Structure formats: structure tokens, C-alpha cells
Amino acid sequence: MEHLNLRHLHYFWMIARSGSIVRAAESLDLSPQTLSGQLATLEATLGSALFKRANRSLQLTDFGKTVFAYADDIFQSVQSLTDILQQPPEERPLNLSVGIAASIHKLIAYHLTEPALALPRPVHLVCQTGETGQLLKQLGQRELDILLTDRQPDFKDAGQFRATRLASSSISLFATPELGARLRPGFPQSLDRQPFLTTSINAPYINELMNWFATMRIRINVVAEVDDSALIKVFGRQGLGYFAAPTVISDEVCRQYEVECIGSIEEVRETLYAVTRARSSGNAAVTALLKARPELDDSIEKTDL
Structure with missing residues (x-):
């Protein structure tokens, strides 16, 4: 970079695109002689010819094609940046990087991010799933700009982060119509020793559910532990066992996975939080996500902690 003159590189790029020093000079409002001299300076700096003459026209050498490929990437990016900078600030695209705890059901994660995507400004959304601590x-x-999770940060992190409670839903149990027909009569005692699909991730609502099973004296028959909430539902659709999901997405779960709700458990709830850095980033997409109520159902609660 100490020796590469980007202005000279831009002149070369314009010549290569137009195929003529004269045409490039007209676009750049320079004389052909000046532009030719700048090209010669660039070639001397790079130590190799960029063009060869053939039938009174300029053609890129193999080396020139390599340089042009890089120059094209550079100046296309510059043009994109220029287009953005010329837009009014309120119309520029927003970048939103969202971390989503793997234990959160993906249908709910979509609803929680949806308000940011409804902004009049374009939003470039990047989602990353993983373990809450990481x-x-x-x-x-x-x-990341924001984290959606089912647990609050530890007290030791209280000064660094701010948690906002977004939603809370009771938990329901789902199964195929065939399995549901067996389990619905006599619920919940009918669940005793029946095949159960559970998450292998330490989700708070699963711990509550296990305690509820114990209180109801229901013996659990875990046939599969899966670390992906969507995959659990796929297994459930195949009739391998019943599974749990938030009541708030009951209709979507039943429609998408062709299962039925066999019962709801009000005593067990999943509570979801948005965690941000304590000092506001000023990102309008983050603000929209925190302030707009998710369009789920009337059982959803929303309060700030």
C-alpha cells in the first residue's frame, strides 16, 4: 500500500472497462496524454504491463486481468458505499446481528425478531444460534447487537448488560393424532411411562417440566434427547413420542408438524428475554425489537425488568 496509488488503479480500471484510453479520458475529464502517463506510472510501479495492443485496441494482459479482478472488487465496493452515503441517514440500511439461544423455539425466535424487519428502513439481519454463555x-x-435467551445474565454481569423480559408462555404437550388419541384421555396421568422427546440443552422450562412430572408422580420415558427444537418436532411428527413447546405457538406447531395438542400446563412457563449492552448502541432495529410487542397471542406478557 506504500507504493500502490489508488487513483492510478482507478484510472486503469476505467480504461479496462471502457476498452479505450480516449473514452476513459472523456469520462474522467482528463486528456488522453495525461491518462496514458498515469497508466505508464502504474505499470512501472507494478513492474509489468497491464495492456497489450491488438488490432488498434487495448487488451488486458494475463497480469492485467488479475489486477482488474481485484480493482473491480475494490471500486464496486466503493460505488456501493458511495450510494449508501448519498442516502439520507434515515434511509440507510441497518445492520442487526442477533444471537439466539439454541434452547429457544425457532418459531418464537422469528416472532421476536419480526418487529425489527417491519421497519421502513431496510435491515440486514444476521442470526447466530448457540449457548447463552458464549x-x-x-x-x-x-x-452481536442483541441476544434473545430464556435466562437472565448472572448478577456479576448486571453492570455490563440490560435484560428486558419480552414474553412468557405456558407450556403445552404435542403428539401425532394417533399417539394423542391414547394420551388425551386421563391427561396428565396418561403420560406415565409414555415415550417423551426432550431437549438435551439445559432449558429452564424443561427443568420446570421435569419437576412438574415428579409432582404429578408421572414416570418419564425419555426416548430421545435432541439439541435442536425444530428437530424434536420432526421426530414428534414421525410418532416417536410426545414433546413440549410453548402454548403461544401451538397453532403453528400443529399446522407445520401435523401434530395435536394433548394438554397445556399452566404451572410450567417459558420466559424469554432480550439482553443488550448496558450502554445503548443507538441501533434503531434493536430499539424496535425491544419496544414492539411480538404479535403472538393474548397470553403473552411483556414488561421491562
């Missing part, structure tokens, strides 16, 4: 670390390092 995602929280990335949030602190500014690799």
Missing part, C-alpha cells in the same frame, strides 16, 4: 460473551465484545 453468545453473551460475543455481545460484550460487540460481535
Whole structure:
């Protein structure tokens, strides 16, 4: 970079695109002689010819084609940046990087991010799933703008992060119509020793559910532990067992996975939080996500902690 003159590189790029020093000079409002001299300076700096003459026209050498490929990437990016900078600030695209705890059901994650995507400004959304602790670390390092999770940060992190409770839903149990026909009569005692699909991730609502099973003296027959909430539902659709999901997405779960709700458990709830850095980033997409109520159902609660 100490020796590469980007202005000279831009002149070369314009010549290569137009195929003529004269035409490029007209576009750049320079004389052909000046432009030819700048090209010669660039070739001398790079130590190799960029063009060869053939039938009174300029053609790129093999080396010139390599340089042009890089120059094209550079100046296409510059043009894109220029287009953005020329837009009014309120119309420029927003970048939103969201961390989503793997234990959160993906249908709910979509609803929680939906308000940011409804902004009049374009939003470039990047979602990353993972374990809450690792995602929280990335949030602190500014690799994420916001974290959606089912647990609050530890007290030791209270000064660094702010948690907003977004939603809370009771838990329902689902199964195929065939299995549901067996389990619905006599619910919940009918669940005793029946095949159960559970998440292998330490989700708070699963711990509550297990305690509820114990209180109801229901013996659990876990036939599969899966670390992906969507995959659990796929297994459930195949009749391998019943599974749990938030009541708030009951209709979508039944429609998408062709299962039925066999019962709801009000005593067990999933509570979801949005975690941001304590100092506001000023990102309008983050603000929209925090303030707009998710369009789920009337059982959803929303309060700030």
C-alpha cells in the first residue's frame, strides 16, 4: 500500500472497462496524454504491463486481468458505499446481528425478531444460534447487537448488560393424532411411562417440566434427547413420542408438524428475554425489537425488568 496509488488503479480500471484510453479520458475529464502517463506510472510501479495492443485496441494482459479482478472488487465496493452515503441517514440500511439461544423455539425466535424487519428502513439481519454463555460473551465484545435467551445474565454481569423480559408462555404437550388419541384421555396421568422427546440443552422450562412430572408422580420415558427444537418436532411428527413447546405457538406447531395438542400446563412457563449492552448502541432495529410487542397471542406478557 506504500507504493500502490489508488487513483492510478482507478484510472486503469476505467480504461479496462471502457476498452479505450480516449473514452476513459472523456469520462474522467482528463486528456488522453495525461491518462496514458498515469497508466505508464502504474505499470512501472507494478513492474509489468497491464495492456497489450491488438488490432488498434487495448487488451488486458494475463497480469492485467488479475489486477482488474481485484480493482473491480475494490471500486464496486466503493460505488456501493458511495450510494449508501448519498442516502439520507434515515434511509440507510441497518445492520442487526442477533444471537439466539439454541434452547429457544425457532418459531418464537422469528416472532421476536419480526418487529425489527417491519421497519421502513431496510435491515440486514444476521442470526447466530448457540449457548447463552458464549453468545453473551460475543455481545460484550460487540460481535452481536442483541441476544434473545430464556435466562437472565448472572448478577456479576448486571453492570455490563440490560435484560428486558419480552414474553412468557405456558407450556403445552404435542403428539401425532394417533399417539394423542391414547394420551388425551386421563391427561396428565396418561403420560406415565409414555415415550417423551426432550431437549438435551439445559432449558429452564424443561427443568420446570421435569419437576412438574415428579409432582404429578408421572414416570418419564425419555426416548430421545435432541439439541435442536425444530428437530424434536420432526421426530414428534414421525410418532416417536410426545414433546413440549410453548402454548403461544401451538397453532403453528400443529399446522407445520401435523401434530395435536394433548394438554397445556399452566404451572410450567417459558420466559424469554432480550439482553443488550448496558450502554445503548443507538441501533434503531434493536430499539424496535425491544419496544414492539411480538404479535403472538393474548397470553403473552411483556414488561421491562
